[in-house]
Amino acid sequence: xxxxxxxxxxxxxxxxxxxxxELLQAVESVMAQAPPRHxxxxxxxxxxxxxxxxxxxxxxxxxxxxxxxxQHPITQAPWPAMPGCLMDFAVSAAxxxxxxxxxxxxxLINLYVPGAKLGMHQDKDERDLxxxxxxxxxxxxxxxxxxxxxxxxxxxxxxLVHGDVVVWGGPSRLRFHGVLPLADGEHALVGRRRINVxxxxxxx
Ligand code: MD3
Ligand code: FE
Numbered sequence: 001x002x003x004x005x006x007x008x009x010x011x012x013x014x015x016x017x018x019x020x021x022e023l024l025q026a027v028e029s030v031m032a033q034a035p036p037r038h039x040x041x042x043x044x045x046x047x048x049x050x051x052x053x054x055x056x057x058x059x060x061x062x063x064x065x066x067x068x069x070x071q072h073p074i075t076q077a078p079w080p081a082m083p084g085c086l087m088d089f090a091v092s093a094a095x096x097x098x099x100x101x102x103x104x105x106x107x108l109i110n111l112y113v114p115g116a117k118l119g120m121h122q123d124k125d126e127r128d129l130x131x132x133x134x135x136x137x138x139x140x141x142x143x144x145x146x147x148x149x150x151x152x153x154x155x156x157x158x159x160l161v162h163g164d165v166v167v168w169g170g171p172s173r174l175r176f177h178g179v180l181p182l183a184d185g186e187h188a189l190v191g192r193r194r195i196n197v198x199x200x201x202x203x204x
Contacts, residue, residue, distance in 0.1 A: 008169045009167070010097040011165075013161075014164065016165050020138065029080075029083060030107075034080050036111040038050050040061065048115075049110045056105045057106040058070075093165050093167060094199075097132070104200055109195065112140070112194040120155070122176055132173065135165065136198075138196075139189070140162075140182060140193065141159055141183070142160050143158070143179065143180040145177060146176075162187060
């Protein structure tokens with residue numbers, strides 16, 4: 001049951017439902033090592049979504065712009081290692097979507113509580129833009145906004161629920177996207193939260 005949303009973009013509903021307990025446990029272990037926090041954007045605002053990361057490279061918002069770094073900008077500690085089950089999951093999801101050979105070197109974890117949102121943006125800080133981004137949604141449902149190649153215009157809406165996986169590559173890689181404020185609720189496994197995990201290839 002794979003749905004092609006546009007060239008390069010594949011929605012795989014429920015692809016992660018089977019292994020959800022192990023995936024959530026791996027995400028929790030990363031969050032225990034590197035607690036999610038509300039980073040400051042270059043514009044001086046604090047992000048509504050709390051983030052953490054694992055793997056060799058981590059995406060960090062800073063006063064001087066967004067970039068990927070091997071260490072925490074304050075503690076200088078390396079990011080937690082990417083748990084094996086998350087790596088295996090990302091590789092198999094990408095292959096299933098038509099991207100064999102995808103091996104992520106970065107994993108970003110977004111933690112949403114009710115009310116948290118993500119404004120429209122492009123993901124363009126990765127040096128390797130030929131590689132797709134694999135996204136895994138856990139917990140409460142969210143409305144995902146999918147725009148075009150310009151910030152303006154009315155985006156399409158997709159409801160992403162626990163276990164949904166989307167792989168974004170090819171001509172879809174640089175489209176604007178965002179997430180509406182999370183509605184309140186309670187998820188049996190994840191609680192009053194939504195966790196989105198994205199796997200990226202930064203270095204060619
Ligand atoms: C479409 N996260 O972390 S994942 C992000 O649900 C991000 O937390 C959202 O956008 C979230 O940067 C959406 C889906 C996603 C990720 C990357 C994309 C969609 C994308 C890159 C290009 C186009
Ligand atoms: Fe994004």
